[in-house]
Amino acid sequence: MSDATLHAVNQDPDSFAVQIADQVESFIVAVTEVAKGDEPDSAVPFLLLEVSQLLLAGGRLGAHEDIVPDERYEPDLGPEPDVDDLRERFAALLEPIDVYSEVFDPYEPRKAPVACRISDDLADVVTDLRHGLAHYRAGRTTEALWWWQFSYFSNWGSTASATLRALQSLVAHVRLDQPLQELDGLDTDEDLTEESLAEEAGRVMAEEIAGPLGLRTVK
Numbered sequence: 001m002s003d004a005t006l007h008a009v010n011q012d013p014d015s016f017a018v019q020i021a022d023q024v025e026s027f028i029v030a031v032t033e034v035a036k037g038d039e040p041d042s043a044v045p046f047l048l049l050e051v052s053q054l055l056l057a058g059g060r061l062g063a064h065e066d067i068v069p070d071e072r073y074e075p076d077l078g079p080e081p082d083v084d085d086l087r088e089r090f091a092a093l094l095e096p097i098d099v100y101s102e103v104f105d106p107y108e109p110r111k112a113p114v115a116c117r118i119s120d121d122l123a124d125v126v127t128d129l130r131h132g133l134a135h136y137r138a139g140r141t142t143e144a145l146w147w148w149q150f151s152y153f154s155n156w157g158s159t160a161s162a163t164l165r166a167l168q169s170l171v172a173h174v175r176l177d178q179p180l181q182e183l184d185g186l187d188t189d190e191d192l193t194e195e196s197l198a199e200e201a202g203r204v205m206a207e208e209i210a211g212p213l214g215l216r217t218v219k
Contacts (some may be wrong), residue, residue, distance in 0.1 A: 016064070017141045023057035024129045031122055035089040045091055047122075048167040051160055053127070058157045061149040069146040074129060081130055083123040090119035100166040121163040128156040151203070 012062070030050045034043050091098055101113040128151040136144035151157075 016060075017136075017145055020057050020061065020145065021133065021136050023054065024133055024148065027051075027054040027057075027128060028126055028129055028133070031126065032086065035093065035122075037089065037093050040093060044097075044167055044170055045195050047118075047219040048164070048171055051164045051167060055157075055160055055164060057148075058152045059159065061145070061152050062157065064149065067142065067149050069143045070140070071143070074143065074147075080127060083127050087119050090122055091117070094118055097170055100169075102162045102165070116162060116166075118163055118166055118217035121159045125156045125160050125163070 027050055031047065034046055034050075037043075039046075098119050099115055099116050100118065101114050102116045103111050105111060129148070132144045132147040132151070135141075135147060
């Protein structure tokens with residue numbers, strides 16, 4: 001079944017499956033275009049919009065009753081498409097602001113923040129979404145919805161939510177004329193405590209990201 005399946009005339013455009021698939025495909029296409037780096041000045045605001053829209057689809061999946069796949073075992077989809085190029089493109093595009101700190105579970109007490117990368121997050125989300133999209137394009141609609149719902153709870157939902165928080169924070173810092181604390185030295189390969197996160201702050205200020213964000217210069 002070809003990509004045209006997503007927009008086949010015999011499918012009800014108002015159906016839940018078609019709407020979720022459209023949102024998933026739209027996100028993948030959009031972030032792949034952003035990663036090309038043709039418009040770096042608008043990359044962060046555009047990503048903020050796209051991740052926000054994707055999480056609307058995630059919220060709908062999360063609020064939906066449990067989706068049960070037609071088959072007991074998931075059909076083999078073959079090798080997963082490589083996302084290393086996408087990851088590397090985003091890492092280069094977002095280099096001054098790629099690393100941020102996040103708490104994985106806000107309901108676990110005294111959980112120290114960990115260092116994450118927006119580039120890693122976006123690549124991981126695309127991987128999960130593509131997996132479900134492959135099922136959808138093969139005509140296994142229920143399997144696709146089950147996977148998107150399951151992986152929303154287990155991975156891409158929390159990952160996209162953390163990414164959204166980082167992107168929103170970047171835009172807010174610039175719009176509100178609030179320089180970022182220094183970030184150089186914050187490394188995703190280190191197991192950092194809350195104290196060491198503060199100690200490892202480096203030198204990325206709002207003046208440095210205002211240009212890449214396509215926003216007004218901080219005075």
